[in-house]
Amino acid sequence: MPLLNLTDVTVSYGQTPVLFNVDMAVEKGEIACILGRNGVGKTTLLRSVIGLNKVMSGSIVFDADEITKTPTYLRARYGISFIPQGREIIPYLSVLDNLKLGMTAAKNKPKKISEEIFEFFPMLKQHLKRQGGLLSGGQQQQLAIARGLLSNPKIMLLDEPTEGIQPSIVQEIEETLKRINREKGITVVVVEQKIDFARQLAQKFFIMEKGSVVANGHTADLTDALVHKYLAV
Numbered sequence: 001m002p003l004l005n006l007t008d009v010t011v012s013y014g015q016t017p018v019l020f021n022v023d024m025a026v027e028k029g030e031i032a033c034i035l036g037r038n039g040v041g042k043t044t045l046l047r048s049v050i051g052l053n054k055v056m057s058g059s060i061v062f063d064a065d066e067i068t069k070t071p072t073y074l075r076a077r078y079g080i081s082f083i084p085q086g087r088e089i090i091p092y093l094s095v096l097d098n099l100k101l102g103m104t105a106a107k108n109k110p111k112k113i114s115e116e117i118f119e120f121f122p123m124l125k126q127h128l129k130r131q132g133g134l135l136s137g138g139q140q141q142q143l144a145i146a147r148g149l150l151s152n153p154k155i156m157l158l159d160e161p162t163e164g165i166q167p168s169i170v171q172e173i174e175e176t177l178k179r180i181n182r183e184k185g186i187t188v189v190v191v192e193q194k195i196d197f198a199r200q201l202a203q204k205f206f207i208m209e210k211g212s213v214v215a216n217g218h219t220a221d222l223t224d225a226l227v228h229k230y231l232a233v
């Protein structure tokens with residue numbers, strides 16, 4: 001059984017339907033990417049999985065539990081972590097306090113930040129007292145991922161983690177996500193616009209167009225023809 005399984009999911013903003021009959025199955029332990037041009041519904045899809053958008057019809061099953069109508073805070077406790085587009089760290093709080101926010105979402109709330117987090121993100125240890133808003137974009141993204149990891153998730157959903165980030169840090173983020181996946185066995189779903197990043201990071205892909213998944217498979221089979229048809233601008 002897939003770790004995350006969406007069946008026939010439809011989501012609207014008010015009267016306007018945005019997702020149509022979305023089917024998506026993510027297996028435990030894999031890295032999957034969601035691709036698609038601007039405005040096709042990628043963010044809406046992730047927000048629906050964590051419960052920030054209401055599902056009109058269809059079902060979402062996570063780790064054998066039906067969660068379609070489960071409140072967001074409980075989905076976080078079940079082990080779903082969401083790292084939103086634009087990162088949304090709290091700019092006036094210190095790096096340390098931003099990290100602590102991540103722990104509040106966990107089921108068994110840890111008392112202190114485990115040293116392990118700094119093995120994945122050594123940079124953060126040097127900046128613990130700094131205001132989050134003073135970090136560079138890439139550092140803020142790493143802070144957001146670290147915060148997500150501190151909720152002790154089974155799956156991490158990341159919305160365009162490389163958006164507006166310099167190439168050297170993009171490379172670092174790719175390596176860190178692979179390590180988190182490999183060493184902690186955490187399943188990763190990442191929305192991406194950078195095709196090369198997605199190809200290198202993920203084993204599976206889903207392409208969205210106009211609110212539906214129109215193609216999916218192994219990233220080895222993500223052909224230039226598919227990229228041209230659905231992803232090229």
Ligand SMILES: Nc1ncnc2c1ncn2[C@@H]1O[C@H](COP(=O)(O)OP(=O)(O)OP(=O)(O)O)[C@@H](O)[C@H]1O
Binds near residue numbers: 038085
């Ligand atoms: N809060 C909202 N209210 C109404 N419509 C919205 C809202 N948020 C998004 N939409 C619309 O829903 C559709 C899907 O938006 P969504 O943000 O999910 O797309 P996306 O694929 O993440 O786009 P991008 O690549 O720009 O991040 C778009 O047509 C958008 O205009």
Ligand SMILES: [Mg+2]
Binds near residue numbers: 159
């Ligand atoms: Mg988006």
